[in-house]
Amino acid sequence: MNEIEIMTVKQVAKYLQVDEHTIYRLARSGKIPAIKISGQWRFKKDIMVKWINEGSLENLNKEE
Numbered sequence: 001m002n003e004i005e006i007m008t009v010k011q012v013a014k015y016l017q018v019d020e021h022t023i024y025r026l027a028r029s030g031k032i033p034a035i036k037i038s039g040q041w042r043f044k045k046d047i048m049v050k051w052i053n054e055g056s057l058e059n060l061n062k063e064e
Helices: 007-016 020-029 047-054 056-063
Strands: 034-038 039-045
Touching: 007 039, 007 047, 020 039, 020 056, 039 047
Parallel strands: none
Antiparallel strands: 034 039
16 A cells, blocks of 8 residues: 555645645635644545545635
C-alpha cells in the first residue's frame, strides 16, 4: 500500500496547489472535508478526491 490514505494540511495544500493557510481556513469553516485529531487537521485522500470530483473547488471559487 504505497498511496497515502490520511493527509496532513501540508500534503493537502501541495495536492490542491494552494497555500497551507487556505487549507486551515477551509477546514475551520467546514468547506473542505476534514477531521481534527489531537489538535491537528487530517484529511482522507479518497474523500478529498470525491470532493474534488463533485466540483467543490469550482463552487468554492464562486463563493470567494
